[in-house]
Amino acid sequence: MGIAERKIRQREEFRTSILEAAWQQVISDGWQSLSIRKIADAIEYSIPVIYNHFENKEAILLEFTKEGFQKLADTLQSVKAQYTVPSEQLEAMAHAYWDFAFDHKEYYQLMFGLGIPACDRVNEIEELKCATSIMISTIKAAIEGSSHPETDYFLKYHTYLSILHGLVSIQMIQKEGKPDAAKKMILQDAISGFIISINRK
Amino acid sequence: MGIAERKIRQREEFRTSILEAAWQQVISDGWQSLSIRKIADAIEYSIPVIYNHFENKEAILLEFTKEGFQKLADTLQSVKAQYTVPSEQLEAMAHAYWDFAFDHKEYYQLMFGLGIPACDRVNEIEELKCATSIMISTIKAAIEGSSHPETDYFLKYHTYLSILHGLVSIQMIQKEGKPDAAKKMILQDAISGFIISINRK
DNA sequence: ATACTTTTATTAACACCGTTAACAAAAGTA
């Protein structure tokens, strides 16, 4: 009897219809405004049915997070396959990573826990400029004292800040509390490379 | 008459008592669970009084964000002052940045919009390992083909990913939509530096 | 076809949340 199979199939269809409605929501209004109630409304069912398919709201978001990592992995894999020299692969993968992040912004934000509502106006914060100027002035000085004083200091500032922020936030996502001293070697490695890239081109 | 002065002073005290109660909340349960109602409960006043001092909840969080950037700026400034050579300053500031982030995790998360509740279990995601292994294998290959095959590939992987994530998330915080081609030069710069650091030590 | 069981869906509620209008009380001013 195909009843059991049909039931499983229908369950699966229902599940994906929930995810589709949810994703529609995420795309149009961002993951912040995703709500179980709106999903229920979109699929024209009552609220509790959603809990027959997902333990809670977090489980739905987690589903997209997984999807995101899978998509990223696929992208990286296919880009990598187009080159043979490892350093070329790394470069191409870096660009692919960048493109993925901005072409699938919603995925990326979910994957890396980005985007507190309160902080979308971070650019307007005066205190930010204060911290920025300290870093920029130092980098400027470093460049002027190097063998390539024509280097774009603003570019180097962004690189510097990005390395720092990347190191910190990746570490913060992965671990609770302050990471051990060994982890700080990553910082040392990245910063050394950065400083070398300024001093000798 | 000192009445006006006292009123201003009392207003200011009230304001800081709100912020203190809020911060207590943030420290003990994270900024996600900060609520106007709990603040009101903590200061033993009714809910609407808070709106006499802050436009909304976001304004309270923004206050801490500003505080965070100010603290970071102060830290960087004082660390910078301890050195004279720019490259040494940059290195010391990098370590200070790292320490600040983990010593004031709540501030840092607010400042850079980190921490979606759904994504604290990102490590358990199987799909993540898939993407990870692709990057690691490439870096491994690059290292093996370099003049320093003994280099720690795991360290280099973290550096690689951190640079990428840092670039992306900083860019995402600052701008809407996909950044222009000029911004991608930052990526090119950082990745070139990274690859050079692998090829010749 | 009827009686029973299991699955599925619904209603209604609980306990929260941010925000605000209407109103009462206190404080300051004339």
Added chain:
DNA sequence: TACTTTTGTTAACGGTGTTAATAAAAGTAT
């Protein structure tokens, strides 16, 4: 003392995630 302004409260609106109790539908056995 009478009036005005400031300050605080109650109660509500509309929203959230989640769940217990219950009704309806679907499948299974006799």
